[in-house]
Amino acid sequence: MAKHTLSVLVENHAGVLSRVAGLFSRRGFNIDSLAVGVTEDPEVSRMTIVVDGDDYVVEQVSKQLNKLVDVIKIKRLDDNDSVSRELALIKVNANATTRGEILQIVEVFRANVIDISKNTLTIEITGSLDKVAALEDMLKPFGIKEIARTGMIALERGNKHLAAEDNGK
Amino acid sequence: MKISGARAIIKSLEKENVNVIFGYPGAAICPFYDALLDSSIRHILTRNEQGAAHAANGYARATGKTGVCVATSGPGATNLITGIATAYMDSIPIVAITGQVSTELIGRDVFQEADITGATAPFCKHNYLVKNAKKLPYIIKEAFHIASTGRPGPVLIDVPIDIQNTEIEFNYPETVDIRGYKPNYKGHPMQIKKAAEEISKAKAPVICAGGGIINAEASAELLELAEKCCIPVTTTLMGKGAIPSLHRLSLGMLGSHGSPVANYAVNNADLLILLGARVGDRAIAATHKIAKKAKIIHIDIDPAEIGKNIEVTIPIVGDVKNVLRDLISIVEKGNVDEWNQKIQSFKSKHTVSYEDVNEGDTVKPKYMLSLLSEMVPDNTIVTTEVGQNQIWAANHFNVSRPRSFITSGGMGTMGFGLPSAIGAKIGTPESTVITISGDGSFQMSLQELGTIKQCKIGVKVVIFNNSRLGMVREIQRTKYRGRYSQVFLENNPDFVSLFGAYGFKGERVENNSQVRAAIERMLSNDEPYLLDCVVDPEEPTL
Ligand SMILES: Cc1ncc(C[n+]2csc(CCOP(=O)(O)OP(=O)(O)O)c2C)c(N)n1
Ligand SMILES: [Mg+2]
Numbered sequence: 016m017a018k019h020t021l022s023v024l025v026e027n028h029a030g031v032l033s034r035v036a037g038l039f040s041r042r043g044f045n046i047d048s049l050a051v052g053v054t055e056d057p058e059v060s061r062m063t064i065v066v067d068g069d070d071y072v073v074e075q076v077s078k079q080l081n082k083l084v085d086v087i088k089i090k091r092l093d094d095n096d097s098v099s100r101e102l103a104l105i106k107v108n109a110n111a112t113t114r115g116e117i118l119q120i121v122e123v124f125r126a127n128v129i130d131i132s133k134n135t136l137t138i139e140i141t142g143s144l145d146k147v148a149a150l151e152d153m154l155k156p157f158g159i160k161e162i163a164r165t166g167m168i169a170l171e172r173g174n175k176h177l178a179a180e181d182n183g184k
Numbered sequence: 185m186k187i188s189g190a191r192a193i194i195k196s197l198e199k200e201n202v203n204v205i206f207g208y209p210g211a212a213i214c215p216f217y218d219a220l221l222d223s224s225i226r227h228i229l230t231r232n233e234q235g236a237a238h239a240a241n242g243y244a245r246a247t248g249k250t251g252v253c254v255a256t257s258g259p260g261a262t263n264l265i266t267g268i269a270t271a272y273m274d275s276i277p278i279v280a281i282t283g284q285v286s287t288e289l290i291g292r293d294v295f296q297e298a299d300i301t302g303a304t305a306p307f308c309k310h311n312y313l314v315k316n317a318k319k320l321p322y323i324i325k326e327a328f329h330i331a332s333t334g335r336p337g338p339v340l341i342d343v344p345i346d347i348q349n350t351e352i353e354f355n356y357p358e359t360v361d362i363r364g365y366k367p368n369y370k371g372h373p374m375q376i377k378k379a380a381e382e383i384s385k386a387k388a389p390v391i392c393a394g395g396g397i398i399n400a401e402a403s404a405e406l407l408e409l410a411e412k413c414c415i416p417v418t419t420t421l422m423g424k425g426a427i428p429s430l431h432r433l434s435l436g437m438l439g440s441h442g443s444p445v446a447n448y449a450v451n452n453a454d455l456l457i458l459l460g461a462r463v464g465d466r467a468i469a470a471t472h473k474i475a476k477k478a479k480i481i482h483i484d485i486d487p488a489e490i491g492k493n494i495e496v497t498i499p500i501v502g503d504v505k506n507v508l509r510d511l512i513s514i515v516e517k518g519n520v521d522e523w524n525q526k527i528q529s530f531k532s533k534h535t536v537s538y539e540d541v542n543e544g545d546t547v548k549p550k551y552m553l554s555l556l557s558e559m560v561p562d563n564t565i566v567t568t569e570v571g572q573n574q575i576w577a578a579n580h581f582n583v584s585r586p587r588s589f590i591t592s593g594g595m596g597t598m599g600f601g602l603p604s605a606i607g608a609k610i611g612t613p614e615s616t617v618i619t620i621s622g623d624g625s626f627q628m629s630l631q632e633l634g635t636i637k638q639c640k641i642g643v644k645v646v647i648f649n650n651s652r653l654g655m656v657r658e659i660q661r662t663k664y665r666g667r668y669s670q671v672f673l674e675n676n677p678d679f680v681s682l683f684g685a686y687g688f689k690g691e692r693v694e695n696n697s698q699v700r701a702a703i704e705r706m707l708s709n710d711e712p713y714l715l716d717c718v719v720d721p722e723e724p725t726l
Contacts, residue, residue: 030313041306074491082488179363
C-alpha cells in the first residue's frame with residue numbers, strides 16, 4: 016500500500032471535522048494522519064490527510080469527501096511537486112551520562128531542545144516523515160517517554176495553489 | 185417587522201411551496217406547532233415519527249416534490265432516524281425539522297436531549313444545527329436546494345427551542361450559492377460521443393435503469409434510446425416504473441431476486457449501460473465477471489457512484505435526462521437483431537404462467553398481483569413492505585409509469601409500506617394507492633391506521649398472510665438446514681377485526697377463487713380497505 020496526500024479546503028465551522036472523520040471510519044478507509052488549521056481566509060480551513068491505500072481507495076476517498084457539502088475543494092498532492100512537513104515533540108530519558116550523546120544527535124538532525132529536566136530532554140523536530148522517523152529511531156535506545164506529532168501538512172510548490180474561490184470542485 | 189424563528193420556519197416552508205407536512209409534536213418543537221396554527225400548511229399527525237419520515241418519503245416519490253417531516257427533540261428525533269436512513273439509501277428528497285433543547289443547555293444531557301445531527305450524519309446528505317436564528321431562512325433555502333438537486337437525499341435541520349423563540353427580520357433568499365456543492369448536470373460531450381460509438385458497435389447491449397431515471401424524470405428519454413437502438417432494458421428495484429413492465433423491450437428486474445431473462449441478458453451482454461443505477465449488491469453481485477465480459481457505460485449524477493462497485497469503460501457524470509438527450513441525438517442503432525431474438529426466445533421460455541393456479545388453493549401471490557395490476561385504474565400507486573411480499577410485488581405487479589411503485593430498496597425497511605402509502609395518497613389524492621404488505625411488516629407500522637382514520641386517507645392494504653416472517657424463514661430453510669428460529673407469527677391478530685376497530689372494511693381471502701371479487705370490492709370506492717390473503721408458508725419468493 017502506498018501513502019497519498021490529500022489537501023482539502025473545508026468550511027471553517029463546527030462539525031466539519033467530525034463529518035470528515037466519521038466518513039473515514041464509516042467507509043473503512045485508513046488514514047495515517049489528519050492535520051487541520053485555518054487558512055489565510057478565516058472562513059476556510061485546510062485539512063491535510065495522509066491516506067494509506069491503492070488508487071481505488073484514494074479515488075473513493077476523494078469522491079466521498081467531495082460529496083460533503085462543507086468540503087470546498089480537494090487536491091491530491093504529487094510528492095515531487097509539493098513540500099510537506101511534520102512537527103514532532105519527543106521526550107526522551109536523559110541523565111548526566113547520556114545527555115551529551117543525545118545533544119549530538121539533536122545537532123545532526125538540526126532539531127531543537129525545548130525542555131530539559133534532571134532525567135529528560137524534550138526535543139522538537141520539523142521535517143519530512145522520514146526525518147522524524149529517523150530521529151525517533153536514533154533516540155529509541157535511550158528510552159522515549161512520549162511523543163506528540165502534528166501529522167503531516169503540505170503545500171504545492173511554486174505558483175501552484177489551491178484556492179477556495181475558483182468555483183467548482 | 186420582526187417575527188419569531190418558529191414563524192420564520194413556517195414562512196420559509198410556504199416560500200418553498202410546501203403545503204403538507206408530516207409530524208409529531210413535543211415540548212421542544214412547541215413554538216413551531218404554535219406558529220403552524222396560523223398557517224395554511226396541512227399537517228398530518230402520524231402515530232410514530234418513523235411514520236412521518238416514511239410518509240414524507242412516499243409523498244416525495246409520488247409527487248416528485250420534497251417531503252417534509254417534523255419531530256420533537258430526543259426520542260422524537262431518534263424515531264425519525266430509520267426513516268431518514270431509508271430515504272438516504274434510496275436517494276429521496278426529504279427535509280426533516282427537529283426541535284432541540286435550548287442552546288445553552290446543549291451538551292448537558294438535559295431532558296430529551298439527543299445529538300441528532302451527530303446521529304444522522306451518516307444518513308443525511310447534509311444537516312444543520314441552527315445556532316443563529318437570523319440564519320434560519322438561509323438554512324431552509326439551502327436545505328431544500330440540497331435535498332432536491334444533484335443526487336437527492338434527506339437533509340435535517342435541528343432547531344433549539346430558544347432559536348424558535350428568537351425574533352428575527354424575515355427575508356427569504358431568492359437564490360443559493362454553496363461553494364462546496366455544485367452538482368454537474370451536463371455530461372461531457374467527448375464521453376457521450378464515445379458512448380454513442382460503443383452503442384453502435386455493440387452486438388449485445390443491455391440497459392440497466394435505476395432509481396436515477398425516476399428521480400431525473402428521464403423515462404421518456406430512456407424509452408427513446410431503447411427504442412431507437414433496440415436495446416433491451418432491465419431495471420433495479422428502485423428503477424421499477426422507468427419502463428412499462430409490459431413493454432416489448434422490458435426484461436423486468438435484475439439481480440438475486442430478479443427475473444431470469446434480465447440476468448441472462450446482463451450475464452451475456454457485451455455492453456452494459458448503467459443509467460442512474462448504483463450497482464448495489466442485490467442487483468449485480470458478480471461485478472468482476474460482468475466487467476470482464478462487457479464494456480460498461482455508467483451515467484450518474486453522483487461521481488462517487490461511478491467506479492465504486494464496478495470497473496467502468498466510459499464514465500459520464502451528469503443528469504441522466506440531459507445526457508440521454510445528447511446521446512439520443514447522435515447515437516445510431518447497431519447490429520442487434522440476433523441478440524434481440526435470443527432474448528425474446530429466452531423470455532418466452534421463461535415466462536411465468538399465472539393460469540395454472542388451483543381455485544381452491546390458498547392465495548397465490550404471483551397470480552393475485554398480476555391480476556391486481558390488470559384490474560387497477562391507470563393512476564394506481566403501489567407501495568410495498570419488505571420480505572417475500574416485496575419481491576412478489578416487484579416481479580409480478582405490472583406498472584406502466586414512473587412513480588407508481590414505491591418501495592424501500594436500499595434499506596429494506598419493514599414498516600415502510602403503510603406510512604409511505606399515506607404520503608403517496610396525500611400527495612396524489614386522485615390516485616388509487618395500495619400497499620402490498622406482509623403479516624410481519626404490517627405490524628411494524630399498523631398504528632398508522634390511526635392516521636388514516638383521523639385524516640381520512642383512502643389507502644388500501646393487501647396483506648399476504650403466511651403467519652411467518654416468510655423471507656427469513658426461507659433463508660433458514662435453504663441456508664440453515666430448516667432450523668427455524670423466531671420466524672413464526674402464531675398469534676397474529678384477526679386483521680379484518682383490527683381494521684373494523686378503526687371503522688374500516690376488509691375481508692379475509694382464503695383461496696384463489698375469491699381473489700377477483702375481493703379485488704373488485706376493494707376498488708369499488710376510495711375508502712380504506714383490507715384484503716387479508718391467506719398464503720401458504722411454503723410459497724417460494726421466486
Ligand atoms: C425493520 C426490519 N427488521 C428486520 C428485517 C429483516 N427481515 C426482512 S424480511 C423479514 C420478514 C418479513 O415478514 P413479512 O412482513 O410477514 O413478509 P413475508 O416475507 O412473510 O412476505 C424480516 C424480519 C427488516 N428487513 N427490516
Ligand atoms: Mg409474512
